[in-house]
Amino acid sequence: MKFLVVDDHPLVREALSSLLLELRPGAAVLQAATGAGALAALGGGGAVDLVLLDLRLPDGCGLELLRTIGQTSIGTAVVMLSGDLDRHTVQAALAAGAVGYIPKTEPREIIAGALGLVLAGGVYVPPVALPAVAPAALPGRLHEGSVTPAECGLTERQLEVLALLMQGKNNKQICRALGLAEPTVKNHVSAILRALDVGSRTEAVLAVARLGWALPRVDQSR
Numbered sequence: 001m002k003f004l005v006v007d008d009h010p011l012v013r014e015a016l017s018s019l020l021l022e023l024r025p026g027a028a029v030l031q032a033a034t035g036a037g038a039l040a041a042l043g044g045g046g047a048v049d050l051v052l053l054d055l056r057l058p059d060g061c062g063l064e065l066l067r068t069i070g071q072t073s074i075g076t077a078v079v080m081l082s083g084d085l086d087r088h089t090v091q092a093a094l095a096a097g098a099v100g101y102i103p104k105t106e107p108r109e110i111i112a113g114a115l116g117l118v119l120a121g122g123v124y125v126p127p128v129a130l131p132a133v134a135p136a137a138l139p140g141r142l143h144e145g146s147v148t149p150a151e152c153g154l155t156e157r158q159l160e161v162l163a164l165l166m167q168g169k170n171n172k173q174i175c176r177a178l179g180l181a182e183p184t185v186k187n188h189v190s191a192i193l194r195a196l197d198v199g200s201r202t203e204a205v206l207a208v209a210r211l212g213w214a215l216p217r218v219d220q221s222r
Contacts, residue, residue, distance in 0.1 A: 055082035
């Protein structure tokens with residue numbers, strides 16, 4: 001895979017590049033500090049699979065660049081990054097074709113989970129924007145926002161699996177991290193989806209992000 005990180009802050013570019021390489025080891029990660037640099041990188045040969053694009057760039061608006069990428073780089077997905085959580089801005093980005101909108105203020109684990117969702121074909125919407133873009137994002141009692149993991153019937157092991165799902169890990173990576181067989185992990189994932197009353201990993205991660213559950217830290221040194 002090939003990624004492009006567009007942000008005018010070198011430390012942010014490096015952090016995001018490192019995170020992408022954790023999610024997709026061996027991938028190629030390009031960087032650009034400006035919109036002009038991003039377009040040059042996209043036109044430099046070889047399709048880019050995913051662009052992480054800052055909303056505010058020194059030479060223009062990220063939304064305009066998003067629209068340009070959609071017109072000139074067919075097949076390239078774009079995730080917007082910003083500290084601006086205005087719901088209208090989030091809606092505008094999604095309407096312009098972004099497959100996700102990630103606040104820079106989110107913890108690293110949430111950003112990793114959001115990117116994992118996008119790489120799996122999902123769309124990430126920050127929880128704060130859900131009332132504007134997905135009023136019924138949480139079904140049943142989860143919509144109340146007061147339910148706990150214990151009330152959902154989740155076991156300690158299932159919470160560990162859920163924590164890894166939030167980081168965008170696939171089943172094989174979860175198997176390695178927890179020392180479990182793949183059928184066991186599949187059973188845990190199915191149980192998590194049933195407990196949360198959702199139909200996909202994407203919906204599970206969005207639900208947990210909105211509920212604000214504190215999940216266990218998993219030792220992945222196995």
